[in-house]
Amino acid sequence: MEFTAGGRFEVRMTQADVGKRVSVRQLTESGGPAEKFTDTVGVLTSWDDGVLLITRRTGESVRIPESALVAGKVVPPAPARRRGPAATYAELALVGARAWQPVESEPLGAWRLRAAAGFTRRANSALPLGDPGVPLDEALERVRGWYGERGLPAYVQTATGAEGTQESLCAELEKRDWYAEVSAEMRIAALAPLGDRDADVARVRLDRTCDEAWLGRYQRSKAPGPHVLHVLGSGPSVWFATVPGEAGTPAAIGRCVVDGRWAGFMAVEVEPDQRRRGLATAVMTALARRALEEGASAAWLQVESRNDGARALYEGMGFAVHHHYHHYRPA
Incomplete structure (x- = not known):
């Protein structure tokens, strides 16, 4: 340069x-x-x-x-990405939030406080989508107090790397001794190529609700209570995928939320000794085909930056990074 x-x-x-x-x-x-x-x-x-x-x-x-x-x-803003559908950060932030709806929420100006008894940071963090309506220090004190009343750690979800994201807010949080506990990527792709993949979708069962077997494979919750079922079942049009396995435990599972033109993929998990057999691809292909039937045309998913295996899988499926997001908490 x-x-x-x-x-x-x-x-x-x-x-x-x-x-x-x-x-x-x-x-x-x-x-x-x-x-x-x-x-x-x-x-x-x-x-x-x-x-x-x-x-x-x-x-x-x-x-x-x-x-x-x-x-x-x-220097000029980063050039528009050539891979994947056109999308703004604001649009994807709202779509992502609707796919992980909390049990309770409360506005703080243009911020939204969200809680679901601690199940997933996405449903238990403050989502800033504009001005909180008060000075930042006061806003953060309210965040601490709101989550403290519920016995939960205080998190603020921020984003970086796209037009309209929150680099300045991240810097202000770090000045106040908040740190990014977890960072992840928001990836997007065209939906039709995913649905067109050659995969063994005949093995995949799609349901509107998740059963105990599905929850048994889901590694994010050891003791699923009503709050877990609420979050997983939330969204405009929710589908659960299951590939039956031995002894009643699924060999693979997945979840998809169809929301207008977007289909969000999450909770894709495969039995360890069944990996590298195309089951994750089969799950996502079956869900993509159902989303296409409902009129969706674009896909998104979120993957932690340290999960190299999943990142490589989704890269091969055509998912490109749109932006990064982070969960900040006070030191």
Whole structure:
């Protein structure tokens, strides 16, 4: 990336550019036969007390001492992704929230406090979709208090890496000693190619509700209570997939929520000794075909950034990263 004018490094940005996407170069090693530099691209989320804070697309925060800065400039927003359907962060945030509906919720300005007795962070976190209507410190105190009353840890779900995401909010949370406990990817794809895959869908049974066998395979809940059934059953049009196995325990399961043009895939799990036999593909293909019948045309799913196996599987199915999301909690 070009940083120079007439062969000289230049810093062509100021503190007034906080909130913009920038590219900077810092000196990481001086002396010796050659100096070494590191380049960073992301949103300039703060520039205070001689330190720049840049939030990368993945949500990682990079602190750069002003004294090490040798070049920098504002750059255009990340180009629109060519893979997958057109989508905004705001649209996907709402679609994702409707697929994991809490038992109770309460507005805080344009934020929404959500709780479901601790089952899934997505249904037990504050979702900021705008201004909370009060200063941030007061909003966070209300978040702490609301979840504390319910005996739950306080979480704020944020997003990075797409137009309209919340890099600045992430930086403000980190300044207040909140940290990202878990980060994940929101991936999207066209739905028709998934439904067209050659998979053994004849083995897959689709139901409107999940039974005890399905819940027995689901690893996210050891003792499913009414709150678990509420969250799993929530959504505009919910389908559960089961591949029967031995001794009444499914060999594979999955869940799909159809919401307008979107079909969301989640809870895809396979018996460990049945993996690499195409069962996950069969489950998702069967669910995709049902979603296509209901008029959906686009697909989404969420996968933790550290789950390399699942990320590789979904990459092979055509799912591309749209943005990253994070669950922050106070230290």
